[in-house]
Amino acid sequence: MTTAPQTAPTKTEPVDPVYRQIRDLVYKVSGIYKADEKLYLLADGCVRRMKLMGAKSPRDYWDHLTANPSRDGELRQLLNEITIGETCLFRSQPQLDAVRKVILPEIVVEKTKQITKRLRIWSAGCSTGEESYTLAMNMMEESERLLKGWTVEILATDLNDRSVETAKAGIYGDYALRNTTDYYKRKYFTTLDEKKLQVRPEVKKLITFSRLNLQDDSKMLFMKGMDLIFCCNVLIYFDGASKAKVVNHYYTNLNFGGYFFLGTSESLLNLNDKLHLVHFPGSIAYWKPSLSSGKL
């Protein structure tokens, strides 16, 4: 067996072909696809795991992922490694553009006949709140235009109590705010000290943070009437059968005409054939066809 140095390739170096094999395995199991230009991120995660597992080369680590009795657990650990620390405010501008420029106008027309103008959004697996606040601020930007006279409710849930508490505090440093423009910082944050900003109370008011286990079927039944569901890098924590169950809950909880978003390099594979895969400029989502679309 050859011994390769346990360092991750950099952006410019050619990667060991085994990493492409690992990429395909990760996609098959989780629906997460690391494109060639992001392959070094995957390799980086592999190298960290290789060190812990004592794997001597990428090929050796491949065996850990495919042949060892503990392969399922190891794959889970690797998925953890490659999705960790991806979160920040305004993580995916194309998703936000799709929501504000395409989806909201569509939902507003769809619900035009309803007496109560209410928009419900669920950030499922909200972690420390970055996505939830980003959504809240963007909805507030529309409050004098598209969403004038509308009530916006954002439900943000996570399994981890500590994450939920951190999310509620809404305090972020430079790293989490790296994509946040000065406009948003000034309008929606107060300065705590040189390095930290805190989300203003009027933004927090839109969001209800709570702990929720996505596998708790009885609680999932109470999440009905959602127009938008965001579930980024969460499904990786479930095995095939429970993943299908969670996705089915999402489907049931979405309103007709509602949309379901995953992380930017994630896909549902074949978990639900009732949701339509749709493309927006720079992003994809899953759509539960509206009653008026004739596509049910």
Add this chain to the structure above:
Amino acid sequence: MTTTSFTATIQDRVSRIDTMPSIPAVFLPLLELLNLPPENVKLDEIVKLVSYDNTIAAQCLRVASSPLFGLAKTPDSIKGAVLSLGLRRVQTILLTCCLGSAFPAKNWPLEPTTFWRHSLGCAMVCRKFSEKLAAPDGDKAYMAGLLHDIGFPVNCMVFPKEFAIATANATQAQIPLDEAERATMGFSHCETGRALAEKWHLADDLIQVIAFHHTPELSESAKPLVAMVHLSDLLCRMRNMGYGYYESRKVDLANNPAWAILLQEYRALEGIDLVRFTFELDEAAGEVFNLVSTIFGASAAAGKS
């Protein structure tokens, strides 16, 4: 203005393209060779044709060594490229290079780099589509993708004022460019592209693609190819290879009429993983951008001035 007089105007103005710098002499003979069965095309003929134009031969070799075509080593002659890549592939590369000098990109209302990225992107997606569907002629699909929008450069040159208004309207209203063209000019790049394609005596299936890629159901003789270009065009526009402005729209490819047309011809379409296809397309986009600089660098840069 009536439809008939529109058509007359288009034909009249397009016929005047003659007065503009012409396409490299090797383009049309090369394209004709592409219509022949590969066994009837002689390597020597291609090499002879290309020897008239050193710039294109050199460009072709640079392009052949791009990762998109999968060669580890740059071939040192057209003959060498043909031996490694096959005759058909080299023909399509040569045609791509020729097209770069076909349209002098000066003061276009449309950013030339953006246009070529879209055309080459669409060519690349068409070829990938063909591979996934095990369609018989991936290089024909590539040419169809490459040429589908030749009506845009025609508009830039022949109807610059009207087309400038259409692009401005499309950008402002975030609507598809062909819709804006029809609303402002009464016709679109499909009609002007068709006029040029007929003037150039392109093969019928390519004319069908150019004329009907926004309305594949209207195509008479090349429905599956037109449908494939329609879907590839949409995909490119949704993945950062559109016309350089935001199109406020949702695209449901699997429920697009073109999908059903293509499915009738290729059952393999059913099993295609569209998300992975999309991610792979993103991967190839960087390479398409590099190719555009290699092939169209000079003419694209001229248009920026």
